[in-house]
Structure formats: C-alpha cells, structure tokens
Amino acid sequence: MRQRLLHLSKSDLVCISEFAYRSLAVRNKKEMEDLLRGVGKLVPTTGIVGGLPSGDPRRDPVIETGRIVDGGFFPDWLALYLERGFHRVDPVFRKHFGEYGTQVWTRTYRTVSRKDEKEFIERSRDFGLHEGVTMGHWSPFQTAGSCFSFAGNTLPRRKRHMLLLECLLPHLHAAISGLFSTPSFSGVLLSAREKEVLSWKKEGRTAWETSQTLKISERTIVFHLQNAMRKLGAKNSAQAMATALSLGLID
Structure with missing residues (x-):
C-alpha cells in the first residue's frame, strides 16, 4: 500500500x-x-x-x-x-x-x-x-x-x-x-499498544512512521497490527482499523 x-x-x-x-x-x-x-x-x-x-x-x-x-x-x-x-x-x-x-x-x-x-x-x-x-x-x-x-x-x-x-x-x-449497527464488544479486547497503532493507522501513518513516533521498531508495530487483525477477524490493517472504529474500540 x-x-x-x-x-x-x-x-x-x-x-x-x-x-x-x-x-x-x-x-x-x-x-x-x-x-x-x-x-x-x-x-x-x-x-x-x-x-x-x-x-x-x-x-x-x-x-x-x-x-x-x-x-x-x-x-x-x-x-x-x-x-x-x-x-x-x-x-x-x-x-x-x-x-x-x-x-x-x-x-x-x-x-x-x-x-x-x-x-x-x-x-x-x-x-x-x-x-x-x-x-x-x-x-x-x-x-x-x-x-x-x-x-x-x-x-x-x-x-x-x-x-x-x-x-x-x-x-x-x-x-x-x-x-x-449495534456493535457487540463481547470477546474483543485490544491491548493499549494495539489500540495505539490502530489509532495512528487511522491518521494515515505507515508502520515505519508510527515506529518513529513511538520510538519502537517497525517490526514491533507490524506485530501489534497483526495481533489486532487476528482479534478483529480482519484481512488487513485497514479493515482492522475500520472494525475497531465501528466497535468503538478506538476514538
């Protein structure tokens, strides 16, 4: 992308x-x-x-x-x-x-x-x-x-x-x-870091740009994105971000 x-x-x-x-x-x-x-x-x-x-x-x-x-x-x-x-x-x-x-x-x-x-x-x-x-x-x-x-x-x-x-x-x-929709929050629990990287994704940041902001490696950012995708049943990080938004898990 x-x-x-x-x-x-x-x-x-x-x-x-x-x-x-x-x-x-x-x-x-x-x-x-x-x-x-x-x-x-x-x-x-x-x-x-x-x-x-x-x-x-x-x-x-x-x-x-x-x-x-x-x-x-x-x-x-x-x-x-x-x-x-x-x-x-x-x-x-x-x-x-x-x-x-x-x-x-x-x-x-x-x-x-x-x-x-x-x-x-x-x-x-x-x-x-x-x-x-x-x-x-x-x-x-x-x-x-x-x-x-x-x-x-x-x-x-x-x-x-x-x-x-x-x-x-x-x-x-x-x-x-x-x-x-009436979102269901049952069984969905994102970590603070997963919410953070998805929030930066919402702002249009790439994994590398987010890593520079949070002062952690790009690999770690990708790790948190993949965890969020798995928990939200998303095929990609953009879909994970959209689902988290619609569920109210990120602002």
Whole structure:
C-alpha cells in the first residue's frame, strides 16, 4: 500500500484525512448521504449508493430499504431495483458478500451464464449503468458487511481514483456501521499498544512512521497490527482499523 500511495498527491492525502474525520461525525442518514456525495466530488462518478444488511449477508444477501444510503445514484433505477428485488439476480451483488473485494462490474458480467442475470444486465444498461465498481468490508463482530457501489464508465481505468476509493472505504464502512449497527464488544479486547497503532493507522501513518513516533521498531508495530487483525477477524490493517472504529474500540 505504501508504494501505491505514491500515486496520490499531498492534496489527496489531506482529503482522505478530512473524510476520516467526517466519517466519525456521521450520526444520521442525511449526514451519511452527504459524506457519499462528498466522495462523488473527489472521485468523478455518476452515482454512489451504500448499504448494510441487518443480518449475515452470506446467508441472506439482501439490504432493507431503510438501511440503504443514496449518495446520488440513479433514482429511477434504484426504485425499480428495490421494487423488483433485483438483488436476487444481480451478479455483482450476489458475488460481493462472498469476498468483499473490489469488483469491476463488466469483469463480473463476463462470467454470467444464467438468462435472468443477462436480462438484468441489459436492463441496467438501459438506465445508463454500463460500468462501475463495488466494494465493502465485513465486520465479523457485527455479522454484517457493507456494500458500496460507484457508477462511472471510466472509473476502473483511473488508477488514482480507484486508489482513492480504496483508501476512503474503511472510513465509509466505519460510518455506515456506526449508523446502522449495534456493535457487540463481547470477546474483543485490544491491548493499549494495539489500540495505539490502530489509532495512528487511522491518521494515515505507515508502520515505519508510527515506529518513529513511538520510538519502537517497525517490526514491533507490524506485530501489534497483526495481533489486532487476528482479534478483529480482519484481512488487513485497514479493515482492522475500520472494525475497531465501528466497535468503538478506538476514538
């Protein structure tokens, strides 16, 4: 990630920090919508929508209307999507909750074989939805995973814009988790040092930069990050930081 951040400007990094603080202040749906619209100004998209299921989406991949946040997504399409229950045939949505990686829509579309999936894709294109990306995080202690979709025909080809979205994702996940989830603190116990390194991670610090601040070795910082990741069931340090934020384990 450190090498990839070289593709971002100092202004980009400042914007990411500002969004990190804004995400902590989200207390209602309107503020979450405003946060998503702010992302749309930083990364050119034609629409953004986010959501968080109430249960375990690996068993029942559906997001109730009340837990969907519209950051300027195609309103007619979104209404039809919800009315017709298109989540049952949307190949991107169905695949998302099994891996939570970055999904480029057209790449997933090329793998479909079912007639109803192909009809869904053609219907979405009638509304101007040709290309975009979907990404999110899973919070194991909340049994819920976030889902954010960003529409934009050129988005997947823009390395800087994709990197910005990946950097913003943990903060968007923390914000929507805090808005809709009732976190469970049961069984989660981070040490003071683990909380400290995650807090510096939230500030955008690398392991090396944190080691210089805390006057301990970079290897020790990585050790504490890995311990936190294991305890929080996270795949990487960014996801561990987002989960710790949503659980209230760090400020």
